[in-house]
Amino acid sequence: MAGEERAKAGRRPRAETPKGFRDYFGAEVTGRKAMLDAVAAVYHGHGFEPLETSAVETVEALGRFLPDVDRPNAGVFAWQDEDGDWLALRYDLTAPLARVAAQHRADLPVPYRRYAMGPVWRNEKPGPGRFRQFWQCDADTVGAASVAADAEIVAMTAEALEAAGIARGDYRLRINNRKILNGVMEAAGLYDPAAPDRHEAGRGVVLRAIDKLDRLGEVGVRALLGAGREDGSGDFTAGAGLAAGQADIVMAFLGARGADAAATLRGLAALVRGSATGAEGVAELEEIAALLEASGIGPERAEIDPSVVRGLGYYTGPVYEAELTFEVADEAGRPRRFGSVAGGGRYDDLVRRFTGQAVPATGVSIGVDRLHAALAARGAAAAAAAAAGPVVVTVMERGRIAESFAMATELRAAGIRAEVYLGNPRNFGNQLRYADRRAAPVAVIEGPDEAARGAVTLKDLALGARLATAASLAEWKARPAQREVARADLVAAVRAMLAGG
């Protein structure tokens, strides 16, 4: 083995993850898993089926990255196999879904509802908090032209966020429709249904401006719709160059949110008057609003919001976004909103590249890491409880380890997480330091004297830690952190100690 030879030669391999990759330990893994399990249960309850595609796809099937033939791995991790075919790690869960929908179209139900959870890989410059492998969690319906599919995804996303642990009121789903945006563009002279490709660049500038409403406010957006805008540092962003009348229409659209869905929809209908596309978009949102109501999703959970854009190109109908509405303190102690944790919409060109036939589809993607971070910020106590270590059964002398195994077995049979110290038992201090490192709530100690008396000693490490930082002398005496109990009472006494009794 070359590695072995290197070690012998003194040049050892570096023990490092590749740049931009990381490992996840303990509660990071279980916390994310619990969150995704709760989300999956909601998706499953709605009749969605799990799909696990391979991590590796042909570059041909992934598609997007083909143009640069000399360097087909720009953006993705790719390599050439023995036959000369280029393979790559998937960069999202939608491209594999497109491939599956085409490859298995004879066997899948129509519509096909599926959810998928797993890592994706991006060959991009890593940065703080930006990794080259991260998780996505998607739910999509393929083959349903009706916006009932969109309504279902929106309702399901609300339920999924609550199941994951985000309280009602701490999130809001906002829904818009690209067709209404197109209708507004048409009214403003930026979209011609007879020549949909005209003004495409201009519409892009307008969409990007709308997307910045949260950050720049109305004045900033209006500047970007017109001549352009200089930011605080003196950088100038070119504007869309709209005339004042055109910009008025776009700004009216952004302000169209009414007191309730019906009022918003009336305002939007008035704005897109004369645009068949716009009218269709309003009718679709009306249907979605009715279906959300039938699904028990009130306006405090999901609402029509004309300011939702969701990127460029791609989407063709309803778009939706889930944002968290509570604030958390950032590293500097400043209040900060978590913002968007999920988003999606209708994209009707999924399978065409493979089969030549357009297949309607709609879906949502949850930002797994962002949602997990939000849950941690929101429920620090719950997260800490999930991270609580096992009861550590110590070993006083090597010959008595079987008795320690028996005690750990008893504790586990009672549903208590427990482990035996497996290092060298000679130095007892090491065992207690180990228990500390494992965040053990209780240490069990049974020396030969205690064994002869039929007793064990329990050390309440959780209480000990609290007392060490906060107790008065009286409390310290009243609640000793160490206690001898009868061996027969081991399980009951540990259970009482875990309950703080």
Next chain:
Amino acid sequence: MAGEERAKAGRRPRAETPKGFRDYFGAEVTGRKAMLDAVAAVYHGHGFEPLETSAVETVEALGRFLPDVDRPNAGVFAWQDEDGDWLALRYDLTAPLARVAAQHRADLPVPYRRYAMGPVWRNEKPGPGRFRQFWQCDADTVGAASVAADAEIVAMTAEALEAAGIARGDYRLRINNRKILNGVMEAAGLYDPAAPDRHEAGRGVVLRAIDKLDRLGEVGVRALLGAGREDGSGDFTAGAGLAAGQADIVMAFLGARGADAAATLRGLAALVRGSATGAEGVAELEEIAALLEASGIGPERAEIDPSVVRGLGYYTGPVYEAELTFEVADEAGRPRRFGSVAGGGRYDDLVRRFTGQAVPATGVSIGVDRLHAALAARGAAAAAAAAAGPVVVTVMERGRIAESFAMATELRAAGIRAEVYLGNPRNFGNQLRYADRRAAPVAVIEGPDEAARGAVTLKDLALGARLATAASLAEWKARPAQREVARADLVAAVRAMLAGG
């Protein structure tokens, strides 16, 4: 987009997984997940912590594959990044553990118990049932020299198999110790503690022969220990060339299993008399046997078995293997044993390539796909229940879809998996065909007439399927597969139908 241009030019990308890769659908995903969740709960209960390493490692850290500099991706999927470093997909979960144990050694508890579950990738020729991406499920203890760690892994594996759904009696763990094998080799003149590398090739032939006991029987193994063996097809396998006296010692070792652990250990101790290594191995197995007893693991779950070898090289102490003892019918209807579903042992050189320091470790790996296949073969009924589809709420006319959403919402609120048909409602036959394809147990139908009467029709599709294949006319009449119920009784009536009432 090039893909788009291709489609226009008539040359479409192929919708195919790369050769040797596959997709997993529905119950394949949920069934495996349920199994791994049960296993993880056992590991967690024993104080093991989850670890999720990145799928991508540096080739340098993986090590094994470095020698072929011109083609470093033999066996692994590898590629060169922008900086010229070679990266690769992990080929197992042990190599990343070695890297983590070295990289994070200052932060991990000692001993470090961890479990890991996830896909691994092999750049090997695919074949029937052999894929280039498959799941592994490992539990290892790093940094514990005591064989108490091995005993714990064995006991935990037994509990994990039972938690996954393998009944006690349907599996057996077999435990051996490489040190006893070395002691036997020493007694047979094939191992010299003063020159451990001597006779290495000869020992390899002997180990491979022992490993074939199940298949070839004692006569076949003895031939391989001596001059060699010709199989039925005339192929000749060269033997180890042992003298009769040497072969007698090895064969006595294979036959050393006694009526119970104590008898087996007495027999082994007699065989390795004079070998310090052998005596150490026997003492270790004695300790493991005592700890298994303390853990409530009787001989019907785990036993000492001298015929367990577990591959070559690598292992340095106790080795263990879990095999399933029941038979299933293969494709041709012949009874077949499932055989080994998990195995592992002690390997004490894990971290040395990185740090220069030897770190003792022991661990088990469960063959996820094999165990899942065994569970499916054993519990076909349970697997089918897990695969049962959702209640499908049909849509009689487009304008009434909100009512269908409300019914599905009510059913889900009662814990019943339910979905609304989202295709074009015009052709009702399509909806029932869809329900059939989804393995729906019940279809809910509410036309305008029924709605006016405050009623809904429930179609018992599960019962319908049973009646269609097996019912007499009297049964058919007595248990109509379709029933009108009051709209207010929807949930109760569906629940009764699901319960077969």
